[in-house]
Amino acid sequence: MNKQSGHLSEFQIAFRHFRRNRLAWTGVMILSLLYGGAVLADFLSPYSFKDENRNYSYAPPTSIHFFDNGRLAWPYVNGMKLSFDEYNKRVYQRDPAKHYPLQFLVKGEEYRFLGLFPCRRHFFGVEAPGRWYLLGADARGRDMFSRLLYGGRVSLTIGLMGAVIAFSLGLIIGGISGYYGGRLDNFLMRLCEMFMMVPGFYLLLALRAAVPDNFNSVQVYFSIVIILSFIGWAGLARIVRGMCLSLREREYVLAAKSLGLSDIRIILRHILPHTLSYSIFAVMLSIPGYILGESALSLIGLGIQDPYASWGNMLSDAMSIVRIKFAPWILSPAFLIFLTVVCFNVIGDALRDCLDPMLKAEGHRDG
Amino acid sequence: MLKYILKRFLVAVPMLLGIALLTFVLIRMTPGNYLDTVRLDPQFSQETIAYYEKLYQFDKPLLVQYIQWIKNLLRLELGYSFHYNVPVYRIIGSRLWNTFLLSLAGFLLTWVVAIPLGIWAALHRNQFIDRCIQFFSYVCFSLPSFFLAMLFLFWASQSGALPLGGMYSPGFESLKPWGQLTDILRHLVIPAMALSIGSIAWLQRIMRGNMLEVLGQQYILTARAKGLPENRVIYLHALRNAINPLITLLGYEFSSLLSGAALIEIICSWPGLGSLMLTAVRSKDIYLVMASMLMGGVMFIVGNLLADIGLAKADPRIRYE
Numbered sequence: 001m002n003k004q005s006g007h008l009s010e011f012q013i014a015f016r017h018f019r020r021n022r023l024a025w026t027g028v029m030i031l032s033l034l035y036g037g038a039v040l041a042d043f044l045s046p047y048s049f050k051d052e053n054r055n056y057s058y059a060p061p062t063s064i065h066f067f068d069n070g071r072l073a074w075p076y077v078n079g080m081k082l083s084f085d086e087y088n089k090r091v092y093q094r095d096p097a098k099h100y101p102l103q104f105l106v107k108g109e110e111y112r113f114l115g116l117f118p119c120r121r122h123f124f125g126v127e128a129p130g131r132w133y134l135l136g137a138d139a140r141g142r143d144m145f146s147r148l149l150y151g152g153r154v155s156l157t158i159g160l161m162g163a164v165i166a167f168s169l170g171l172i173i174g175g176i177s178g179y180y181g182g183r184l185d186n187f188l189m190r191l192c193e194m195f196m197m198v199p200g201f202y203l204l205l206a207l208r209a210a211v212p213d214n215f216n217s218v219q220v221y222f223s224i225v226i227i228l229s230f231i232g233w234a235g236l237a238r239i240v241r242g243m244c245l246s247l248r249e250r251e252y253v254l255a256a257k258s259l260g261l262s263d264i265r266i267i268l269r270h271i272l273p274h275t276l277s278y279s280i281f282a283v284m285l286s287i288p289g290y291i292l293g294e295s296a297l298s299l300i301g302l303g304i305q306d307p308y309a310s311w312g313n314m315l316s317d318a319m320s321i322v323r324i325k326f327a328p329w330i331l332s333p334a335f336l337i338f339l340t341v342v343c344f345n346v347i348g349d350a351l352r353d354c355l356d357p358m359l360k361a362e363g364h365r366d367g
Numbered sequence: 368m369l370k371y372i373l374k375r376f377l378v379a380v381p382m383l384l385g386i387a388l389l390t391f392v393l394i395r396m397t398p399g400n401y402l403d404t405v406r407l408d409p410q411f412s413q414e415t416i417a418y419y420e421k422l423y424q425f426d427k428p429l430l431v432q433y434i435q436w437i438k439n440l441l442r443l444e445l446g447y448s449f450h451y452n453v454p455v456y457r458i459i460g461s462r463l464w465n466t467f468l469l470s471l472a473g474f475l476l477t478w479v480v481a482i483p484l485g486i487w488a489a490l491h492r493n494q495f496i497d498r499c500i501q502f503f504s505y506v507c508f509s510l511p512s513f514f515l516a517m518l519f520l521f522w523a524s525q526s527g528a529l530p531l532g533g534m535y536s537p538g539f540e541s542l543k544p545w546g547q548l549t550d551i552l553r554h555l556v557i558p559a560m561a562l563s564i565g566s567i568a569w570l571q572r573i574m575r576g577n578m579l580e581v582l583g584q585q586y587i588l589t590a591r592a593k594g595l596p597e598n599r600v601i602y603l604h605a606l607r608n609a610i611n612p613l614i615t616l617l618g619y620e621f622s623s624l625l626s627g628a629a630l631i632e633i634i635c636s637w638p639g640l641g642s643l644m645l646t647a648v649r650s651k652d653i654y655l656v657m658a659s660m661l662m663g664g665v666m667f668i669v670g671n672l673l674a675d676i677g678l679a680k681a682d683p684r685i686r687y688e
Contacts, residue, residue, distance in 0.1 A: 194382045194389075199626030202644055202663040206656060209648040210393035292511050296630050299513060300645060315513075319634065321520045321531070334514040342509040 010277070014354040024350030027343035034340060038152035042111035045146030046125035046132060050307045051109060053131060055082060056141035058327040059092050062133045064102065076101040077132050089326070100130030136329035138317060144329055147309040148336060154221065154310035156340065159291035162228035166290075167283045169229065170236030171275070175267045177237065178244025189241065195234040203231055204293060208302050217308045224303060228290045236282060243275045277355040284348035288341040295337055311337050368679070372672065379668045383661060384437065390660045391433050394653050404650070405449070423447075436657065446654025450646065455658045458643065463662050465534065466639035469632065470624045470666075472555050473562035477620065481567045482613075485574025486606065492579060501575075504568035512627055516561035516634045523557060530554050532636040558635040562627055566620060573616070577609040584608075614681050618674025622667045 008016070018024060037044060062077045079098030083091050106125040113119040126132045134145040177188040195203070207227040215223065247253065248271065256266050297303035298312025299319070306313065311333035317323065318330045402420060405411050423432070423446075439446060445455040488500045523529040530536060534554050542550060581587065582605055590600045629641025636642065640659055647655035 190382065194385050197379070197382055197667055198386050198660060198664045199622065199629065199667055201626045201629035201641065202660055205629075205644050205648045206390045206393055206660055209651065209656065210396050212397050288509070295511065296513060300630075300633050302648075315517075318517055321517060321524050324517070324521045325525065331514075331517070334511065334517070337511055338509060338514065341511065342506070345505075345509050 014277075014351075017354040018350055021350045021353070024347050027346040027350075030339065031343045031347070034152055034336070034343075035156055037149050038156050039114075041146075041149035041153055043113060043119070043121075044123045045143070045149045046106070046108065046122050046134070047143040047146045048109050048111070049142065049147050049150035049309045051142060051146070053137075053141035056080065056092075056131055056133070056137050057139055058090065058323075058330075059131070059133050059137040059141060060327070061136045061329060062131070063094075068099075074101050077126055077130060079130060098130065100126040100132070102126060102132070135332055136327060138314070138330065144314075144332060147314055148311070148333060151309035151311045151314055151333060152336070154304055154308070155291060155294060155312065155337070158221065158225055158228070158294040158310075159287045159289075161225045162232065162290040162293070163283050163287045165225065165229035166232035166286070167236060167279060169233035171240055171272055171279060172267075173233065174237035174240025174275075175244055175272050178241040179248050179263065179267050179271060181245070181248075185241070189238070192234040192237050195231065196238075200231055200293075201296070204228075204297065205302070207231070208297065217305060220304060224294055224297060228293050231293075232286060232290065236279065236286075239282070240272075240275050240279065243278070244271055247271050247274055281348050281351040281355055284344060284351050287344045287348075291337065291340060291344075368676075372676070375668070375672055375675075379664075383664050383668075386664055387436070387657050387661055388433055390657050391436070391653070392429065394648075394651060394656055395429055395432075397651070402449070436654070445658045448647075448652055448655045450650040450652040450655065455654050458655070459640070459658050459662060462638060462640045462643045462659075463666070465637060466625070466628055466632065466641065467666065468551075469555065469558055469562065469637055469639055470621065470628050472559040473566070473624045473628065474621055476559055476563040477566040477570055477624070480563075481570035482574055482610070484567070485571040486578055486601075486609075488571065488575045489578035489582065490601070497575075500571070504571050506568075507564050508568035508572075510565065512561050512565055513630055513634050515564055516558065516631055519557045519561055520635065529556055532557075532634075534638050554637075558628075558631045558637050561635070562624060562631050565627075566624065570613070570616070570620070574609065574613060577612055578605065581605045581609040611681060614674065614678045616674075617677055618671035621670035621674065625663070625666055625670065 042048070059080060062080070064075050064077055065073075066075055067073060068076070077100050079095040079100070081093045081095045083093060085091050102124060103126065104124050105121045106127065107120050108122040108125055108128075110118055110120050131137075131141075131143075133143055135148070136144050138144055138147065173188055173192075177185045204227060207230060208224075211220065211223045211227075244267075253266060253270060256270050261270075294303060294310065295312030295315065298310045299316050301313075301316060304310040304313050314333040315331070315337075318334070324331060402416055405419075406416055427435075436446065443456075445459065447453075448455050448458060451458055484500060488497045491497045520531055523531055530553055532554075534551060536550050536554075539547060539550060582601075587600060587605055590604050591597075595604075628639065629644065631637065632639040632641040633645055640662060644656065644659040644663070646652070647659060
């Protein structure tokens, strides 16, 4: 019997269901775009994340012109002239004398394409003295669009990595706890409760306090991953443990035991796979929490530090809210965070509907 | 019942101490403590520093320091805040109250809005209004609370309708009691809204699901069949059963609000426990951090406990012995 003849595994059936859900599929597409943008950030972004120009502090998005003296022309941008109005506010005016046509594969700062070979071409941009701000500039005149792409590298991966680590920890600890039971179970569950007993954000702050100030950005990045997964594992571990308590009484576990398989093997190969359909969507739905955790930490200045971009620390500029009026584009990282969170939620919900028909029947989500 | 409450507290005590130990080790693990900052300050003499070092036993091993802290705790002595230069208990009391106030406001707002909204949506299932509510709740559920807080603050800065962060207006002392109350309430609006909108969306969805489930039960059909007016069927028979499972969520909800409140406090500069914790962590003010952690935990436990008691009161099938 081959697989085409209707003999599908549980996950294949679930995947078919999932593909039929258009909303979730859109979510997958948007996320792929965001992740793709983050991976190809150096190529897609016209400028590097630390390419600053103090003359263009909070410069508005550059307008693109299609007509030159009333005649259709190749799209171009004009130079900008900085002046101050009577309240000493910066005003950027168009300087029609300077004319920079938009270009594809324009030469710019050197980077390593995908980390492999050096390259100077950026996907689009304008020639050097001109500046093109697709989404405006930040306080130091760095291009928001470029920084958003680079920031995605941090914000999008930190959540994923944190979730994967927390997920593995939760599965393993929950599995061990549920399988062995007794004193070990008691100890591990008390440990879990200890972590669940303090409000998450306080724990986040306390754990962050343990990270030395002299860490460089890569070290800070990984310590945030570890901190986030440290907070998240307990919830999953408790649920997995509950499932394992009943799973270990099943006959196939007894069979596996009498065959003389090691405990670790029984837990990893025979018990934990049964908890997988629950844990997959649980993890999917937990990823937004990690992304928000990183953003929150960076937002209050305890996360990724300045020249490096993350959506959270870019947003910290908007903490002084009067700036939002003069430069509303500094809120753009928040929209990307929101978009990512929505996508993960939509996908997680769809996965739950596919993988867990029981929950759907209970009416947790319909309509 | 009383025995149950006592037992819960007794179980919680070692865990809280464990959390405090973890915090303690974490903070002392990093090089430097608050006295190092003081050491650089020429205003302090070497003798003063040596005195403090001895007083707080910073020269002793970690475990001795920790045991000393617990001994002090038994005498309700939370230690001394180096950053604020006052004993910790003098700061933490008011902060605790402020955080409680904010969480409570968020909590009340959530329940007062979400429950009727959920019922309304369930009664108009799959109609236009239900679709709208579900769509907006999906959006609101995914909106980060800090973003909401920023948007609200921005709106307030533009319209001038509400104060921008903080808890008191300047000149608060000179107001009459009634004026003081309204002043605090006005400051409370933005953080409470930012805090609760996500929870409203979430709770509304659950309430709608429960209500739909109950409305499909046979006793509702019976009630309708014997000719009860629709209002009685919904508000007397269905509602009570639909709301019951939500009470289990009370504690969880309150605790998550408490945790979420910390970030909102920082953004809206609400003088609560969360913003205190941030200051304390930043300045490595060890006793303040530990006390904040401890208080956060205590509030968490009390919230959960209240929910369990509420559940026992609401559902006669549950008895704690």
